[in-house]
Amino acid sequence: MTLLAARGLAVARGGRLLAEGIELTLERGGAALVTGPNGAGKSSLLRVFAGLLAPAAGTVARGGRVAWMGEAVALDPERALAEALRFWAAQDDVPAAETRVAAALSAVALDDLADVPVRLLSTGQRRRAALARVVASGAELWLLDEPASGLDAAAVARLALLLEGHRGAGGAAVVTTHQPLALPGAIEVVL
């Protein structure tokens, strides 16, 4: 099953063309790594993949449910972490939400902070919390914008394992990064 298909894609921002002629197909188990200097258009391309930004040319088709992780944590700062994640799991109609959120917190090693308000989390912990939301969503296609940013070495290694597990379970992922991240067999998109 094809989870993402981009054909002749062009991305523009503020009337400026950032990328064109992008062809990408991700089947189940597939991955793409998007790299390039600051301002090259990595985040913009990810938004186009997510359907949050219209392409300047070409088409994007998505074959499954999408989880997008942007720069912001997108969790209610006043709620306890587990509760904030359960809120989104309910919005996403995730079955057995409580169990999935607990498993997701464990996968990003934040179980100890389940009862702590989101606003008190450190930068790296917020990043991991955002990742937990993606994990709990059960979406087939993960679109992760700089997921390794602010993470320590152990957390980057866990992120790589999570991506491996997700792909192994039939999911696919597009990841932008400035940092080395193990994503074996990923298609490289250099902007």
Ligand SMILES: Nc1ncnc2c1ncn2[C@@H]1O[C@H](COP(=O)(O)OP(=O)(O)OP(=O)(O)O)[C@@H](O)[C@H]1O
């Ligand atoms: N809403 C917007 N309106 C106009 N220009 C924008 C908008 N958002 C981004 N841009 C511009 O588009 C270009 C690409 O931005 P984008 O965030 O996609 O780059 P990036 O490769 O992800 O950068 P970084 O590595 O710094 O995160 C930049 O020059 C940016 O200023």
